[in-house]
Amino acid sequence: MEAALVVLVVALALGFDYTNGFHDAANAIATSVSTRALTPRVALLMAAVMNFVGALLGTEVAETIATSIVNLGEAATRTELTVVLCALAGAIVWNLVTWWFGLPSSSTHSLIGGLVGAGLAGGLPIFWSAIVDKVVLPMVISPVVGFVLAYLVMVALLWVFRNAAPARTHRRFRLAQTASAAAMALGHGLQDAQKTMGVIFLALLAVGWAQPEDGIPLWVKLAAAGAISLGTYSGGWRIMRTLGRRIIELDPARGFVAESVSATVLYVNAFVLHAPVSTTHTITSAIMGVGATRRLSAVRWGVAKNIGVAWVLTIPAAALVGALATWALHPVLA
Template sequence: MEITIMVALVIALALFFDFTNGFHDTANAMATPIATGAITPRKAVALAALLNLVGAFLSTEVARTVSGGIIREGSDGVLITPEIIFAGLMGAILWNMITWLKGLPSSSSHALFGGLIGAAIAGIGIHSVNFTSLMQKVIIPAVFAPLIACGVAYLATRVAYSLTSRHNPETGDKLTQRRGGFKTGQIFTSSLVALAHGTNDAQKTMGIITLVLIAAGTQQAGTGPQFWVITACALAIAIGTYAGGWRIIRTMGAGLTEVKPAQGFAAEASTASAILASSHLGFALSTTQVASGSVTGSGLGRRGTSVRWGTAGRIAVGWLFTLPAAGIVGALTALLVNTGVIGVVIAAVAGTGAVLYMFIHSRRSHVGHHNAIEVEDAGTAVRFATKKSGRKPGRSKELQR
């Protein structure tokens, strides 16, 4: 097989991974505002898609981390080959599809790194992986970012409820709380998360395509992504975001804890802050882990709300197995593609068949915008063009608690 055909195949596979990243991680930005009724599901994912597109053009630091930080470059060129990158992408895509089918908000980023590392070790050797960079830019942020986001969201939720608490000055009795303003605020904070997601996650695919171009000798080592790469990746993740990822939206919006507007506002603000800071520093952060930590923290911060620790445990198990599971698939695929053209064809056909099987299987219990989350008065905070209802925004007392 000619190298140009292999490069084209890897680029196409990378863009498909970018697409799966988009629909897999939509929940990070839009699950909580959908759950609280701040915005309708279709409008939420459309807004997230637009902001993911914009965010992809704002930074390339994470792309440089992926293209030149995780896999070592030899003195006479890059150690990794397009075939190895193909194998790594196969591991990442299959794990993304499995977790999407199960509704688990696992990390697309860690699936990508796991697939690449497993493929590189099996196809080249353990010396091909820069474990120092992996530890500093991936592992350490993965451990501390969700914990920090959880703590910040907890404090922000407590502060939000404390500042907006209303009591009768004479009797001290608790009055009906008016926190409808947080619904409108959620539109801003969730939009910021979507923008931040574009600045971080789209960069990973840019880095992969840049890496394969360097490996093929068509781009100089140490350089950043070309403009056409940035544009293609931005469009792929935006289209994937618009596709929805409703199964994971259900888990994030209602599976971890009951979310109210003030909680959602606090969770999204802490998520966006962490992701934007990591993008600036070039950390390949998992937006899924940060968002999950923030939602959990907001649940702990609101009195009378319980966190569904069973669901949190399932998510944690998904996190724990993401790197090794994607790595195993990547390694097995690397061993197969190293046998030659036939191995590449077998891997491509098998991977395509697995993706199609999971998609067809998902149709048996379809989850879409109509049943992802049961929400009362959905979209009451922001009405773009709907005037059918006579009720004014903020009338639902239950949703404003």
């Protein structure tokens, strides 16, 4: 029974990774497509490749997800696997709901919410202090840093190029966006694919098929990298329209700055802080930051408010679905 549950968890985790890819494809390429720096298909292909590469660059975020959210060491194996399975169900449901409405919510926080809700419903201890340090604080700080840093960099860039010919400057920044979009896609793979690795690692730890000191198995890395890349290439057009057009009409320079700042925030959190931050929150706040350099009214704050509501609801909504699934399945599977 345990072996079958592990297989089911792995399959559902890769399914979540796929939805993560098409849900968050817009994070990496919406700005480049909206400014016509890249065509949609070229942008998606580039993002898929860079997602795959980024997923193989580290495991620190995966290990945070596997060891710092829910304590799986004090329950029966079937209970542990049921919790992981139901956490994935909560994350996938919320991803699909927000994708349907075109809202760029966080796949990261939907997974963490699912883990917390399923863990509580399954009677497992939750590492609340680690969640505050590794999830809540970065969730609050990263968008603020993204907004402020993007605003300041854009102001500096406007001053440096204040006397430059607009047409030539736009052409150059369209070329530069190829690099910044690739950097953003690499950061997305680095952050988001690792979360799926962490969930699969949780299941393997629960049945003793892996040990914490051994790290993430290679096949888990490759499977997660492949799933998120396929999902990215399938596209996420609803959310892409929201990020690329509905918040603000972007020009190439602003698109370049938003992507570059977002990528920097993702790399710092992955390599330095080992914190699972949201690529969605980071790029959205950076787009708002560069947009505010025109004037505050240039940002469509009504759209931003709807996005903010989705952000706030993500963890509790995914937690609720994860808890309901656990209560429904636990008597059957445990």
